[in-house]
Amino acid sequence: MLHIIRAIIEPIISKNLIILNLVSKIRYYLGYPRYLFSLKFNREYIGGYLLSDQEAGRNRQKIIKKIIKQIDKKFIKVLEIGVYCGQTTLTISKQLKKDNKEFEITCLDIWDEFENTTATDSFTHNKLVEVLKNSQVFNLFYHNLNVNNILDQCKIIKKKSNVYLKEINEKYDLIIIDGSHLYDEVLEDLENSKKILNDKGFIVGDDYEVKYSNLSSLNLEELCKKRLDVFYDKNTKIRFHPGVTQAVFDSFGDLNQLNGLFCVQKKESNFIDFFSHKLFGSSI
Numbered sequence: 001m002l003h004i005i006r007a008i009i010e011p012i013i014s015k016n017l018i019i020l021n022l023v024s025k026i027r028y029y030l031g032y033p034r035y036l037f038s039l040k041f042n043r044e045y046i047g048g049y050l051l052s053d054q055e056a057g058r059n060r061q062k063i064i065k066k067i068i069k070q071i072d073k074k075f076i077k078v079l080e081i082g083v084y085c086g087q088t089t090l091t092i093s094k095q096l097k098k099d100n101k102e103f104e105i106t107c108l109d110i111w112d113e114f115e116n117t118t119a120t121d122s123f124t125h126n127k128l129v130e131v132l133k134n135s136q137v138f139n140l141f142y143h144n145l146n147v148n149n150i151l152d153q154c155k156i157i158k159k160k161s162n163v164y165l166k167e168i169n170e171k172y173d174l175i176i177i178d179g180s181h182l183y184d185e186v187l188e189d190l191e192n193s194k195k196i197l198n199d200k201g202f203i204v205g206d207d208y209e210v211k212y213s214n215l216s217s218l219n220l221e222e223l224c225k226k227r228l229d230v231f232y233d234k235n236t237k238i239r240f241h242p243g244v245t246q247a248v249f250d251s252f253g254d255l256n257q258l259n260g261l262f263c264v265q266k267k268e269s270n271f272i273d274f275f276s277h278k279l280f281g282s283s284i
Contacts (some may be wrong), residue, residue: 005217022125035140042197044090044144050131051124052085052140059259060206061091064176067202067263067274068095071173075102079196081189082179082206083109083162086141092174093150106155106172110162111138115182115227132243161185165192173198178206182245183224190251197266202274205248208262212249220246 031048038045046053055061068076078092078166089107096103113129131137145151157164161179175193180186193203214236223231223242232239248255248262255262256275263274 024123028123039143042147044147045140046085046090046144047089049086050136050140051128052137053179054084054087054089060261061088063261063263064088064091064204065095068092068174069203069266071101071200071202073101073173075104076174077170077172077198078103078174078176079108079193080105080107080176080178081108081193082177083107083111083141084178085137086144088176088178089141089150089154090148090178092151093153104153104155105150106157106170107141108157108161109179110160111135111141111158113227114180162188162192165189165196168196171196171198171201173201175201175203176206177203181207181229181241181243182227183247186243186247187251190247193264194251194271199266199268202263202265203271204261204263205244206261207241207244208248208255208257209260210236210238210245211254211257212245213254215240215245217284218242229270 013280025067027048028051029049031050031053034047035045035049037043046055076096077275080089080092083089086107089105092105093103109156111132113133142151142156145154162185175197177186177193179189190203190205197203215233217235224246228242230239231242252262252264252271252273255264255273258275261275264271266272
């Protein structure tokens with residue numbers, strides 16, 4: 001139900017900065033009391049405050065759970081590029097525990113201010129910069145791992161992905177990419193991830209709202225050169241990340257998207273569009 005409501009409301013508020021800022025402020029501060037409660041009584045917190053709930057009706061976490069269940073191994077190694085407050089980390093760890101799997105999750109993030117050349121929602125962007133720089137986001141991430149007793153199963157790495165991925169000699173069964181939205185940085189994450197993925201493993205990427213072939217009226221290369229983080233297309237009425245769409249196309253081709261995610265599975269030297277796979281299906 002939430003994803004239906006979001007689909008109706010988002011195109012309306014995305015075009016109006018005043019409404020967008022107002023909705024963002026209300027959601028942000030309404031989450032504060034539960035945030036304080038969670039810290040005091042050692043509960044995990046994912047909600048409006050600190051912008052820690054980035055799911056909000058997208059159903060992406062449900063899709064990730066379904067992908068995890070496709071990995072037929074007793075010990076599963078996960079790499080998460082872009083972690084923020086640990087929402088996806090918690091989803092993965094809970095599902096793997098439920099499936100009685102042993103696991104290790106490498107949580108890779110800079111937990112610091114990043115380049116955003118399209119700060120259309122000034123409240124959200126300014127708050128994002130503030131809570132990253134003052135370490136509130138990292139502190140909540142650590143708190144969430146601690147109260148869920150998964151610190152021992154998580155490696156916390158504070159580095160840029162393009163640096164860390166060239167230093168390691170490890171392979172992973174699942175790689176989640178939710179880092180930079182800028183073309184060159186997304187492409188580098190994708191290409192580096194290909195090299196460290198185990199056979200039959202999965203790469204899942206976020207912020208992929210629309211596939212390349214559905215944007216034939218736009219010059220994506222020009223949008224990427226302008227280093228636009230987000231762009232609203234009046235023709236399709238879609239707010240999307242040009243750098244992500246272009247990088248995915250250049251790395252994997254014209255992949256299908258599901259609720260803003262793409263997913264490929266490695267089969268020997270090939271990468272298969274998993275959302276077109278008959279075993280996965282389209283209903284979530």
